Amino acid sequence: MSAPAAHITCSSLSFAWPDGSQVLDDFQLTVGPGRTGLIGLNGAGKSTLLRLIAGELVPAGGHIRTSGEVGYLPQNLVLDTGLRVDAALGIAAVREALHAIEAGDVGEERFAAVGDDWDVEERARATLDQLGLGHIGLDRTIGEMSGGECVLLRLAALLLARPEVLLLDEPTNNLDLYARERLYAAVDAWHGVLVVVSHDRALLDRVDQIADLRDSTVTWYGGNLTAYEEALAVEQEAAERMVRVAEADVQRQKRELADAQVKLARRKRYGQKMHDQKREPKIVMGARKRSAQESAGKHRIMHAGRLAEAKERLGDAVDAVRDDDEIRVELPHTKVHPGRGVLELRDLELAYGARVRGWLDVRGPERIALVGRNGAGKTTLLRTLAGELEPVSGEAVAQVPLRFLPQRLDVLDDSLSVVENVARFAPEVTDNRIRAKLAHFLFKGARADRAAGTLSGGERFRAALAALLLAEPAPQLLMLDEPTNSLDMASVRRLTTALDAYEGALIVASHDIPFLESLGITRWLLLDGALRDTTAEEVRAGL
CATH class of the missing domain: 1.20.20 (F1FO ATP Synthase)
Structure with missing residues (x-):
């Protein structure tokens, strides 16, 4: 008899956070072999569901059953910087035994450690090469790798382990276009049960079915994201x-x-x-x-x-009828007149080696896309422009008020409410005025009184964006670092709508080309050892 097909089954599942916020209630789910895209609004419980299936969280009620081993790639990957690559791949003990046997140690425990994995190093190198990490040695440490490379390394470890069930939570976060293509290829080649949570259109157009999670209920749609949107x-x-x-x-x-x-x-x-x-x-x-x-x-x-x-x-x-509210804001004080100087860079050398040679001027309400491979220094450049890092040499001078929204969204104080966080940036504005403004960012009534630490990823982003855009003085230069990370597609649309109302200069670092194009980008800058003008077509061709 053939082995039963791999599957995930959730029966009468319930889960709530310690503050009583209900995430899932009497939830039912069955997923069989194939690639499933799990979508839904921020806060619907997508990441929580993956963590429950992976065993990182314990349900308050109900049952979860999976066939075989489960592999899980979390949204916020944290790896020990001192860890070696072979340890991160889970093969360090086998490698040590192999090398000991090759050196003449024929102890029984060495053979037991190897088991049937005599080709583990070859398989590891082949998997790393498949994901574009062929240049990464097995003896290197995590601290020598970029954030995107660490994500691919974790994926390589999962592929080596060959789990029957693979769970991916926003796997393209922090990946450049080249790395994304490698991940897409790995997804295309997957033959077990795959559940992926993502806002990446190209990735979701590779799945076999869409599971739409709303109000603790999943609605199924056959086909990929495009077919789902049409249906x-x-x-x-x-x-x-x-x-x-x-x-x-x-x-x-x-x-x-x-x-x-x-x-x-x-x-x-x-x-x-x-x-x-x-x-x-x-x-x-x-x-x-x-x-x-x-x-x-x-x-x-x-x-x-x-x-x-x-x-x-x-x-x-x-x-x-779905009511996915849109952000509606008016920001007249952010306006920058054409031709006005906004930012001036001169012979700038950054802390980690990237350079901006000669002069670079940003004028008027330009909308700039800052692109480049993982590790090129985009975040370092933005942090330098924001005054968080000192340049090694040269200078960067902002000629208008600016605000910077980092990937970590750490502009918020988790212990304060949304209203209180905005008040920190606009201390002269009345509470009623702040609440009226926050309503346009979909924080109405009691929602504005929630602590920042309890917000979902999309809610947290909206709160951080509101805090910066409603700040005084109004920012006439806004810099965003990978703003679509961890946002669902509805939240990405909301972000685009909000930025449509912004009349200042904009610099956005992102690997999400469709999102950048939706912003009406007027100038593309490529950071690759130096900073130079490019085009969207050149960026795509540079995969």
């Missing part, structure tokens, strides 16, 4: 049409109820008139009155019931 557009068009039909039905039922009440009132007045004029025998008038009352009661019940049913159908129709 969803048809669904939403039908749902909006049903809302219009249901609204018309509610109005019709209201009119019919009103008409019925008018007719009944007329009958009542006629009966009273007959009674007052005593035109009919008393027994007949009494019978007529009772009949009228019974008829009126039945009509009221019938029409009220029809109206209630129509309202219920309208409620169901409205629930089927």
